[in-house]
Amino acid sequence: MSISDQLIRLLNLLADGQFHSGTELASVLDVSRSAVWKHLHALDGLGIELVGVSGKGYKLQRPIQLLDRQQISGRLESRAKALISELEIYPAIASTNGYLMQLAQRSQATGRVCLAEYQTAGKGRRGRTWVSPFGHNIYLSILWRYQNGPGAIAGLSLALGVAVARALSRAGVQEVGLKWPNDIYWRERKLAGILIEVSGESGGPCHAVIGLGLNLYLPEQQAETIEQAWVDLRHIMGDDVMQQRNRLVALLLNEMLPVIADFEEQTLRAFIGDWRKWDCMRGKAVSIYIGEQAFTGIVRGIDEQGLLLLEDEQGKQRAFASGEVSFRAT
Structure with missing residues (x-):
């Protein structure tokens, strides 16, 4: 998807989160009011939430900061x-x-x-x-x-x-x-x-x-x-x-x-x-999925090679090098 320079300029104008009238936006961008409306409609397609109020203009639902x-x-x-x-x-x-x-x-x-x-x-x-x-x-x-x-x-x-x-x-x-x-x-x-x-x-x-x-x-x-x-x-x-x-x-x-x-x-x-120190899984009940296979147990941390240690219901530990992990309700 191509994003025009004018659309970026419009976003920079709206980034402050304040209301801007359609006339003001058209003047600054040097385009017609209908062109402004098309640009505003395009923003909605990008997941940018807009607020429009009659007599006040348009503003972003929440101010944003573009990368610089x-x-x-x-x-x-x-x-x-x-x-x-x-x-x-x-x-x-x-x-x-x-x-x-x-x-x-x-x-x-x-x-x-x-x-x-x-x-x-x-x-x-x-x-x-x-x-x-x-x-x-x-x-x-x-x-x-x-x-x-x-x-x-x-x-x-x-x-x-x-x-x-x-x-x-x-x-x-x-x-x-x-x-x-x-x-x-x-x-x-x-x-x-x-x-x-x-x-x-x-x-x-x-x-x-x-x-x-x-x-x-x-x-x-x-x-x-x-x-x-x-x-x-x-x-x-x-x-x-x-x-x-x-x-x-x-x-x-x-x-x-x-x-x-x-x-x-x-x-x-x-x-x-x-x-x-930041491990949020240790002691938690999880399921580990490898392809169609599922393994359940309690996480006992990671070993020195970074493998995940899982203890099953029989108290046996197994080390995993890969897999999809999901928390389970206990």
């Missing part, structure tokens, strides 16, 4: 800034992960960061679609190259879960939890997800694209297709969080980039202790 390269860069710490070769922001893209995976195939780029206001085909785990309304959340991907093959970055998703938990804690979010292997939770509801796609030689150079989707505000209409319990930062912290998107992106990059860059040397061992 300068605002993000100005908040980056020196280490993170040095690790970024290029930071790109797109009004709309099929998938930030998909874009960087394609880029990795045709170049030797590394340290590339891609953000989008809107994804038409956002990627979740196991082929799911990540719900991606315009301007409400954070859709972030990072491309990085490694020298020693995919095996050398086993456990990277767990380490990045720690990085995201640290960033959210610095932003003032309390009760952050990590759900194995790559979800960030709040009170047993999903707040963010990590998706890592790796390609390359088994024992040689490879590249990884690390994607993060973080819910700031999910309108109910757009969230209807989500099949699991979810939460957004607006619910946790209030409407003000919508004005902190650029700050949050910078906090995430400050924590994630050093972990990504140093992981081959540090390995998962450096993050096991912190992961266990």
Whole structure:
């Protein structure tokens, strides 16, 4: 889906959350009133909620903050800034992960960061679609190259879960939890997800694209297709969080980039202790699905390799390297 420069200009005018008359918007944009109406109608299709009042004009249901390269860069710490070769922001893209995976195939780029206001085909785990309304959340991907093959970055998703938990804690979010292997939770509801796609030689150079989707505000209409319990930062912290998107992106990059860059040397061992501190599954009854098979039991944490430990009704523990985990009512 193409998003015109005029539509972005219109959003910048409306971003303050105040009423703006159709005449004012037409004058600033140098278009007709009917063109303004068409643009406003297009916003509705992007999941942006509008309020129209006769005699007052139009405003956003909630103010938004569009992503801004300068605002993000100005908040980056020196280490993170040095690790970024290029930071790109797109009004709309099929998938930030998909874009960087394609880029990795045709170049030797590394340290590339891609953000989008809107994804038409956002990627979740196991082929799911990540719900991606315009301007409400954070859709972030990072491309990085490694020298020693995919095996050398086993456990990277767990380490990045720690990085995201640290960033959210610095932003003032309390009760952050990590759900194995790559979800960030709040009170047993999903707040963010990590998706890592790796390609390359088994024992040689490879590249990884690390994607993060973080819910700031999910309108109910757009969230209807989500099949699991979810939460957004607006619910946790209030409407003000919508004005902190650029700050949050910078906090995430400050924590994630050093972990990504140093992981081959540090390995998962450096993050096991912190992961266990944020573990929201330990002691909980869960079901683990692997294909058509289901395993039930009580989570006993993770081992030193990051495998999930599940204790069944007979008291026997089993370690899992992968699987889909769901909480069970007890």
